[in-house]
Each structure stands twice: as structure tokens, then as C-alpha cells.
Amino acid sequence: MSNEDMTTRPTIETVLDRINTLSVHIDERFDQINRQMTTLDERIGNLEQQGTDLNRRVDAIEQNHAAMEKHLKRIDIRLDRIEGMVLMVRSGLDDLRDQLSERIPEIR
Numbered sequence: 825m826s827n828e829d830m831t832t833r834p835t836i837e838t839v840l841d842r843i844n845t846l847s848v849h850i851d852e853r854f855d856q857i858n859r860q861m862t863t864l865d866e867r868i869g870n871l872e873q874q875g876t877d878l879n880r881r882v883d884a885i886e887q888n889h890a891a892m893e894k895h896l897k898r899i900d901i902r903l904d905r906i907e908g909m910v911l912m913v914r915s916g917l918d919d920l921r922d923q924l925s926e927r928i929p930e931i932r
Contacts, residue, residue: 834842
């Protein structure tokens with residue numbers, strides 16, 4: 825090699841140092857990416873758990889809603905029966921009043 829080549833070209837040691845430096849930098853970046861991926865995995869795991877918890881809550885609400893619907897249907901049936909009984913009593917009272925009015929005219 826000429827003197828000129830020695831001043832413009834890096835030595836093999838310089839090239840190897842640069843490669844090692846680049847390798848260290850790449851390793852550091854991969855470590856950083858791995859840490860970020862671990863953090864993302866943890867967050868995704870937390871979101872999945874929250875989704876599971878939310879699904880359980882929705883299921884419980886749906887079960888409560890179904891039970892409430894059954895209960896309301898029973899109440900509705902009872903109210904219908906009571907309404908029928910009230911109408912019968914009213915009709916009976918009207919008949920009784922009419923009968924009393926026929927026998928005692930002053931009631932009207």
C-alpha cells in the first residue's frame with residue numbers, strides 16, 4: 825500500500841471497531857424494542873382481562889334483566905287479575921245499588 829492509501833482508507837481495526845459499535849447500538853435498540861413489546865403485551869393482557877371482566881358484568885346484567893322480566897310478567901298477570909276482580913266488584917256494587925234503588929226509592 826502506498827502512503828496515500830493509508831491516509832484515506834480506514835484500517836481493518838477501525839472497520840471492526842465501527843462494526844462492533846454498530847452491533848452494540850443494534851443490540852441496544854433490539855433490547856429497547858423488546859422492552860416496549862413486553863410493555864405492549866402486558867397492556868394487551870390487561871385489556872383482555874378488562875374485556876373478560878366487562879363480559880362477566882354484561883352477562884350478570886342480562887341475567888338480572890331476564891329475572892326482572894319474569895318478575896314483571898308475574899306482576900302484570902296479577903294486575904290483570906286484580907283489574908278483573910275490581911270490575912266484577914264494581915259490577916256487583918252497581919247491581920246491588922240498582923236492587924236497593926228498586927226497593928228503596930229514596931236511595932237514588
